[in-house]
Amino acid sequence: MMGNNDSTQENAKAHFIDHTKNPDSPTIFDKILKGDIPCKKVYEDEDVLAFNDIQPQAPVHVLVIPKKKWKSFSNLHLAKDEVVGVYMKKVSYVAHQLGLDGPGYRVVFNHGEHGAQSVDYIHAHILAGRSMQWPPG
Ligand code: AMP
Secondary structure: OOOOOHHHHHHHHHHOOOOOOOOOOOOHHHHHHHOOOOOOEEEEOOOEEEEEOOOOOOOEEEEEEEOOOOOOHHHHHHOOHHHHHHHHHHHHHHHHHOOOOOOOEEEEOOOOOOOOOOOOOOOEEEEEOOOOOOOOO
16 A cells, blocks of 8 residues: 555654653653743744744644643543633634634644654644645545
């Protein structure tokens, strides 16, 4: 099958979270939030930080993280409605501020191995600047 050879699978594995590591150790996004690692910030307020993805998959590829940490989309249902509501509103606001409402964009949350999540800190990907494909692959 196309795109399913050994090296593709190795690359995919390298992208995933190593769950043998301490799940509570700070992630790259904890370090960015703390200011220990630089980022290209596009928006920040008391609730969220938004910055350019280091390996952009589209002309616009911004990550939006809440300042109060959630590890993944999968446990967001445990959060208070207000926490989830504020976060979702801010993702929408960042896209709006980036001028993407007209041309359109895609928001993605990856979870777990099948979702190809690689950072154990919830993040919304905002992808824009080109037409997206469906199914996403
Ligand atoms: P995911 O695969 O959904 O967990 O997405 C993690 C994203 O974080 C990937 O798109 C990476 O390119 C991105 N990323 C990893 N390290 C950094 C970094 N230091 N600055 C910005 N983006 C990063």
